[in-house]
Amino acid sequence: MYLAKSYSITGYQRLVTELGYNPVALMKSEGFVPAQFNGADLFVSYSKLAELLERTALECQQPLFGLLLTQHQPLEAIGPLPLFAAQAETIGEALNKVSSALYLQASGVHVRQIPVGDNTQVLMDFDISTPLGITQIKLLSLGHLCNFVAEITGLSRYNFDISISAPAPYQKDYRQSDYRQVHFDQHFCGITLSTRLLTQQNRQYASAISSSIKRHVEFLRDQFPTSLEEQVRQVASALLASGDCSLELVASSLDLHPRMLQLKLKEQDVSYSQIMREIRQTLAEDHLRRKSMSVTDLALNLGYADASVFSTKFKQWTGLSPKQWQKKVGSS
Incomplete structure (x- = not known):
């Protein structure tokens, strides 16, 4: 069973309400209640979370719902991952740190780097599935990835080249996101970065991480509910x-x-x-x-x-x- 932190969709109720729909009714249709998302930081079924986002996108007629949700989220939506990244000196190493600690935020999703010419594709692979698909979880995760990379590079999160292995939306009148380069019908799910960028210094790197941060990182590992x-x-x-x-x-x-x-x-x-x-x-x-x-x-x-x-x-x-x-x- 794959799990994900409920806080990863913080802002869900606000966005659904802005789009003119009832977030509580949508949550209840998937077996959730607001208490699980109102500031809660607990694990829920990753597949059910994915299905909630798919159903919401259909109901709201917003095929970019997952990506829109990340536009107004704080970095805390990805949980403790920035703490691990702060231990890496370069951007490439920070991405590796996040990949190894990703299970603390969600199980059933993986991040890897593939060199392609002068660029590197930062790919996301998913082990989950739902009857409605997982397009929205992919968009949500890619939005989180863009927010994180923007934090460690200082670049705008809206300028990254996003590729998603899902069919292009058929609606023509949906609300567009601020992300400028979103490409559907691709053979992979991820973002493309300059390989040279990955060798640059991580803006969040602390050359001498305090022992308190190290202890907190270990605490987070220990708190992961394995049983x-x-x-x-x-x-x-x-x-x-x-x-x-x-x-x-x-x-x-x-x-x-x-x-x-x-x-x-x-x-x-x-x-x-x-x-x-x-x-x-x-x-x-x-x-x-x-x-x-x-x-x-x-x-x-x-x-x-x-x-x-x-x-x-x-x-x-x-x-x-x-x-x-x-x-x-x-x-x-």
Whole structure:
């Protein structure tokens, strides 16, 4: 199963609204909810994300939707990748660094460099597929690549020569992007750069990277959710406050049937209900310790209908009511 960070489509709701359509309805049609994208930084199914973008492009009649989305995104949309690139002295080395760390942002996509005469093609390969195709994910990824290369070269992101292995749009009246050279029906997906440019110094290179940045890079590697249990925890934690944190929705976010998700978790000696209990207890104890909200508000934020149900559950977990636990911790 391939995963991607939900923050990679930051600005999605704003752009869809600008185009005159309902972003929430489109997200729900693919099994997503706004809580997964409203500032959340969690992994979701890469294929389902691709399908959401394809459906959105069709609904909005905007064949360049993925590229348009990247025009107003901050560099943070590509997650921690600039941190890795900052360790490279040249632009070519920075691209190699990003390629090796790309799994931290999305699995199932690869970046490689192919020399062609005086130029180098920076190619993107994708392992995912959807019934609607993956043209929009390709455009989104190429837009991210242009934004990143612009950051490390100082060149305008709109001047790069973009090639995409997808049919040319048939609509004639769609909103154009600011990218000036977008070529469809190509045999590869990527951008073409001067080979000489790749030997130049990376503008973001720090000749002596601080130990704190190095530690942060290692931290990011360690935080990558390699186990299904950790993936479920990330998705469930983000959805909990939305009031809809059902097994079905979490499974859909990870592109799994609910029964299959349960079976895979069982293979790891854990259950969905156990994960949810641990998430709720951890969050409850944290809020009670900090006295950040009332018991009633806490109950609602943890997905309980009322405070009495939450209090009963909390006593089952700890042997104390929320107020008793809070008093005990406060006096210790």
